[in-house]
Amino acid sequence: MSLGEPEGYDENARPRPFGRRSRSQMVAAAACLVLGAGLIGGAVTGSWLTGDSEGSDARQGFAAAGGLWHNVPVDQLFPPTLQGKGAGPGDADRSWTRIAVAPDGGCKGAFDPLLRKVLAPVGCERLLRATYTDATQSHVTTVGLLFTEADAAGMAALARRFDTERLDRRTDLMPLPYPAKGTVAAGFGAEQRASWVISVLTDAPVVVYAVTGWADGRTVDTALPAEEAMESGATAAPAQAGLGHEARGLADRVERGLRKRAGTATEQPS
Incomplete structure (x- = not known):
């Protein structure tokens, strides 16, 4: 006995397996990942450049x-x-x-x-x-x-x-x-x-x-x-x-x- 891949629903309410993503979704996810990494890196770099002036x-x-x-x-x-x-x-x-x-x-x-x-x-x-x-x-x-x-x-x-x-x-x-x-x-x-x-x-x-x-x-x-x-x-x-x-x-x-x-x-x- 085997279990099928769980299903979700697309924007038209049609069944869609959870594991699949559209090309546009994958591109958006990648863009978010890059943006997040850039923000974190920028914060770290800014902290390093300014130093802990209060300390x-x-x-x-x-x-x-x-x-x-x-x-x-x-x-x-x-x-x-x-x-x-x-x-x-x-x-x-x-x-x-x-x-x-x-x-x-x-x-x-x-x-x-x-x-x-x-x-x-x-x-x-x-x-x-x-x-x-x-x-x-x-x-x-x-x-x-x-x-x-x-x-x-x-x-x-x-x-x-x-x-x-x-x-x-x-x-x-x-x-x-x-x-x-x-x-x-x-x-x-x-x-x-x-x-x-x-x-x-x-x-x-x-x-x-x-x-x-x-x-x-x-x-x-x-x-x-x-x-x-x-x-x-x-x-x-x-x-x-x-x-x-x-x-x-x-x-x-x-x-x-x-x-x-x-x-x-x-x-x-x-």
Whole structure:
């Protein structure tokens, strides 16, 4: 027993086997095939000729940011004064004055052992730090820029780990402050840390952080990450004093300045 070839119907409703095609249909099909191949080839050629300009710009910006620690004056990375419009509790304005800049160098002794271990995969090219005080000189805040040795993939991996494991909220991973002798931050040590923030950038080989406390040297029993200290209804002392806003506000403005400098460095002359 054998099965016949299945039938279809032509434009006059006459039976026609599916396997057969008219000469005009075959010509049209061939033309479509050639046209499609031409379009695909043209798209590939166009992509090759134009290049990935967006990706190229991102790579240039990443590389430029990595060199800012020796290409940009300290007053541009850590301005002598910073304005924080709406940066305080209830959108109150803030202003900060720089009281000390640490000598730039490596990361030895700059972090507690556990945080140093977490940051080890991205390396330490250079560490810059400055300490600020608020307008009333009641609070002191150290802001740090850790320039790493990592590429974009390494920074992305570290950022994912901080995000998934919520490492930026662990009190055993707080950054250390920079206590400057002869200033209101002279007594700002590890026991005085009250609130902090850590941001791992993915468009620059930089980790930005800030840690804050009281200028009178009081010890803190329970430190709060900035995000928790800034929550509405938070009653812990660091939250009531607005120290989460201090850390977040200063870190954000230093980070914005860093991005601005990196963007300027990658602009091409017209």
